[in-house]
Amino acid sequence: MKQYVIIGNGIAAAGCIEGIRKTDNDTPITVISGEKYPVYCRPLISYYLQGKTALEKMDYRNKTFYADNGCNVIYGKTAEKIDPEDHTVLLSDGKNIPYTKLLVAAGSSPFVPHFDGIETVEKKFSFMTLDDTLSLEKAICKNSKVLIIGAGLIGLKCAEGLKDRVGKITVCDLAKNVLSSILDDDTAPAVQAHLEQNGIEFFMSDSVKSFDGNVALMQSGKQVDFDVLVTAVGVRPNTALISGIGGEVNRGIVVDTKMQTSVPDIYAAGDCSEGYDLSVDKNRVLALLPNAYMGGFTAGVNMAGGNKEFDNAIPMNSIGFMEIHIMTAGNYIAEKDGGTVFCKKTENDIRKFFVKEDELKGYILVGNVLGGGIYTYLIREKIPISTLDFENLQNDPNFFAFSEEIRRKKFGGVV
């Protein structure tokens, strides 16, 4: 019997289900869900701690999603091994599930480096899943001193979530800048200062050398007292299922623009995969929610016999921290690499644009982010900026900077 199988039950899996059903309404879908919940919005775990959402609001789709889409979900079991010859997946309970087409949407796992004395720390957590979040919530009280290792997106989102629920938050990172994956020297200090004003303490260019119970000895020689530890130094794509059968794996599972892996009938999408990134013109892991959905959707359409390509992925982030908004996308091409950089700073606002060869390649907005999608559009569609009033557009993203003809097309027809 024909059957689609999806390993993982996150955003990429949901995209795949919707992609399959765009094309094929009949063939059954089996979803293997390591976590015991219907697909939920992973990025909302910090908003949950913050009280900005509630458990029943975190579902990504409505209650009848799986039933409506003819999916059978196997909760709390994991896929252990794929047999590409037999077209079967071996589950942790010993069962074999046959597939016609398979999607690996296994996401990523938190990377936890080794620290001397880590075994003496009683309360330690990652910040990746709903279960992590619920255990972390149990471990804190309003006097807790929380140490977060990692000043990236996940570490700082965790800090924001915990801020009003604990006594003190200290964040350390080996990098010199906070959010080093999306900000640069011009923008990171402003964001760090804002977080400091909100009571977060930072130890940058520093990390933990060793632990002794509730004391962290830092590489700089300083000491940090804490009672709850969160490690958020980064995530690693879950690639073992494909590397285990000799499929092409780099940092992530390598896929083409149809989201197909090097193994016939097996696709991959989301955080576990490494697909084409338009902004650098090569494959890259883009562990972001929109990318997971779009990759999953593309895979679904193709698994069901349709024809779709995902060839305009770029890194892009929109995120707020304690009332400051940050929107970034693309590639920050420096002047030394032939780029032209435009930077405007006002008291509450930084706007930075990276241009090369008449195309916008990347941008960073801190503060006012309204209309930022127009910049993302310029990057993804490679619009020649000489055809626009780019000077105006930098301050004021709207279609006044475009030609009348383009406006007529965009706002006078169905898009």
Added chain:
Amino acid sequence: MKRIFVNEEWCLGCHLCEYNCAFANSGMKNMALALKGKKIFPKIHVYGNDKINFAVSCRHCEDPLCVKACISGALHIKDGRVCIDKTKCVGCYSCIMVCPYGSLSVGETGVASKCELCLDNACGSPACVKGCPNNAIVYEER
């Protein structure tokens, strides 16, 4: 499906559509009480200069990027319309990051705000179009 389309050559730049939008979505019966002396948060915005003007609201795309990018599942498609569940939105603005038209905005409470064609409020069809004095925005099938 009927959508809103723009005739920029007719637009006066009067911003009435913005006020009618804010009023229609205020849930109130009296325009003065709803809007007077208050900062308004319309879902349609007029751009341009002293000569050229045009009003931009959600295009209700057939393949909307905002729905794909939404991190909370708040944005969804309902009978062809792109709608938002404000109780789910957390105000991350990923939708604003991907909307190629700059259509989404931020509402009074900080969550994303967008045109739903007035089909769920008392107006029943787009208030901006109803109130436009010069047919610079129209609501029709194209």
